[in-house]
Amino acid sequence: MGRWEPDARDRLKRAAVDLFVEQGFAETTVPQITARAGLTTRTFFRHFADKREVLFVGEEEFPALVAKMMADAPPSLGPMAVILHGLRTIAEGVFEGQREYMRTRRSVIQTDAGLRERELWKLSALSKAIREGFLERGVDDLTATLAAQAGVTAFGVGITRWLDQDDGSLAEIVRDTLDALRTVLAEPVE
Amino acid sequence: MGRWEPDARDRLKRAAVDLFVEQGFAETTVPQITARAGLTTRTFFRHFADKREVLFVGEEEFPALVAKMMADAPPSLGPMAVILHGLRTIAEGVFEGQREYMRTRRSVIQTDAGLRERELWKLSALSKAIREGFLERGVDDLTATLAAQAGVTAFGVGITRWLDQDDGSLAEIVRDTLDALRTVLAEPVE
């Protein structure tokens, strides 16, 4: 599709992740990445908004995916059931089979504060999408916000647990984590 | 205490916030801030780790504050009661009387993605501190993590609600928000 080698975006991502693993995120410069990929610095920023985004490609589709799931869910379903359904779809459709890559990715992210900030931002974007899905379904604002936050918490904590062990599917673990959250909150305050 | 004008840090903060409000965060350069404060660029970065941090001064003490609260709480208290106690202390001790400043601060933060990332990071640091407080108390890891997350969610959503209205104390609103979260999660999944 061009006069250059194909898959520029993918080459950039691979080169970047490799270098991050080899020598660290902060110690890797964009020129180093582009040199390995056979491209120029300017081209890197045409594909990724910034140096961090290269570790989050693919995730930009989550919000839209969740929005669709929620719009398609039967109106009779309660908030948490809707969330569980949406998150299970993402878990099974996107993360299944990616456990090893997700582990190396996490090991890189945990070495850099800026990357952890970006990860929180992505989870927040997911929460925002879920909240808006609820508003579309006529759920009141506070319930929508809190249900979305709870779901994302279960998802985030679930991913951590999933990466820390070798068995169990992400979908199951997320569901289990959500149950644990219910139990914790069910305990009387005083 | 020196041959220069006093309160360099505070002058920098004031100059920065003023400029952010006047012309926006991204459009304000560090040299502009230091020029208004009568200092040099290098000095700005001696007081703040980066340009964003100027909007988060004071919050670095929250984790330590919560840790102390949790260590001092009676061992008989349940997780959510402990959290509620700690958050109420922060709410009353730090935020009371700051509603107007917090509103302008929020209006600046919401104009910049990087600032919102940093805000999430601060909440995450608070969550981390609460979690560690629970671990010290002998709570199991999962419960500690989830209770901390739930508390921070209530705190974050509570601050939003507090800023969106004119009456009610932050402590009350946080407590109310946590109750709402319990109610949402109490609903059966199917």
Next chain:
DNA sequence: GCCCCGGATGACATCCGGTGTCGTCGGTTA
């Protein structure tokens, strides 16, 4: 089969955030 257009990249300049380093000077303390 030719031509032109559009998309993707290169090349270059530039800005700004952030850091390392050293010099300077006043206040503090012995």
Next chain:
DNA sequence: TAACCGACGACACCGGATGTCATCCGGGGC
């Protein structure tokens, strides 16, 4: 009074990020 320390200035420098224009290929229209 002399030595020290802490806060700031001055300067150089790196790397991330962006604007702009040139370039070149492939495809579609004719």
